[in-house]
Amino acid sequence: MDGTGLARRIIDTSAATAADIRGRTGTAPCLATVLVGEDPASVTYVRMKRARCEKAGIRSRHVALPASISTSALTEKITELSDDPAVHGILLQHPVGRHIDERAAFEAIAPDKDVDGVTTHSFAAMSFGLPGFVSCTPGGIMRLLDEYGVEPAGKHAVVVGRSPILGKPAGMLLLGRNATVTYCHSHTSGLSDIVRQADILVAAVGRPHFITGADIKPGAVVVDAGYHPGNVGDVDHASARDRAALITPVPGGVGPMTIAVLLAQTVEAAGRQLGVN
């Protein structure tokens, strides 16, 4: 399942909508990117996201904060952005450092600007099928499945991983589409036996080559949401690709979809806030 082409189309559509919004209101959509500290991977991710925004006609306002910032100073800064009518979406780059209460920082993002889908409000909305923004990676996964005609209803979807912005919302979105959903994680016993039942497997465990071909049910749809240095995912592609009916590559699978959904949701947020819909 190639994410690159689909992501490009979503970004093109977002760019067209961004241009339309700018034409009608005089204001371009604006994403605030908040980066705490100077972790090299985070710096790269944020730079990449900002570059994609710019290309799509989305302004970005970068807020670089010292690694030593306190939780209260960080939440205050994010609250300012939430209250600023010139900012339509807010991205707080994860992780923020261990001394910071990341949840408190996420919760300072106003729900209508939570274009990265990280607040508890967005999670509950995904879980209950209510209007709201989706977490970008799970949202990208759902779009990929739709693109490739994978119907989740009645299928057994196994999600390996249960993080608040990846595994948990991915499972809830699949459940909302009527898949039977199993959450596996580090405490799961008999993991291989469960993974082997998956018609749709979402690997979101954050360990390189954690899932191998022997664990994959022949004909399964395999979504690899992992990314590790050296273009390695959570799935061992060499052994998995012959068993899977469909599989996402790393890179070029889920990764580009994440950014595409971020851009699409930023434009959607701007349109709503600027009264263009």
Add this chain to the structure above:
Amino acid sequence: MDGTGLARRIIDTSAATAADIRGRTGTAPCLATVLVGEDPASVTYVRMKRARCEKAGIRSRHVALPASISTSALTEKITELSDDPAVHGILLQHPVGRHIDERAAFEAIAPDKDVDGVTTHSFAAMSFGLPGFVSCTPGGIMRLLDEYGVEPAGKHAVVVGRSPILGKPAGMLLLGRNATVTYCHSHTSGLSDIVRQADILVAAVGRPHFITGADIKPGAVVVDAGYHPGNVGDVDHASARDRAALITPVPGGVGPMTIAVLLAQTVEAAGRQLGVN
């Protein structure tokens, strides 16, 4: 797994705490019960909850509203209760009638008064292990498991049903306790095969005798959250009890626990709001 004795102990503890709060502040904990229409089962449930409150030294303020009430009038009434410092907890009896947006009504309950655990805020808190109130039936199930020494970690828990205040939060609480969790529902294919894998089975599907003994893994822990006329649960006890290591009866299993958790959370909410902790 008998819920009656445990529920009585929880209620006794809540009554002692309620008396303490009243003694120290001059104010008894107060639960507002909101009933829309006159559905006989709902009338009975609310009457029972109010009677238990009264016995435990918790005041109840009953708000009876016509079945014809609009969503906006209902949410306005609930918002009033959320803003009223004399009310410490709010229970909106489900269901409220098809013409009403029940979700909007639930969301009008302030999170710190959501002692029935029905808001999206409470759901996300349960899902992410954050402070907050639990949905009463799932919370009661977890207390029952603890009482009987059932450790969820590493077990495969299968939840049949995915309603916002029963199945979904029950699964999230079990996941938070490190169970591997599978959600099944009306679209699940091969349901029996999946249910037969359950070390812990939560039947929350709302169909009488939907699960029979043949579906139960020998030695499983079976929690029946269903209740149907004639003291019938979602599980066929006659065939299930010989296979299960532990099973909740209907009545006297999950039912009394639901009310006990409601009372415990009301007292907790009052203590917090009145500054007694």
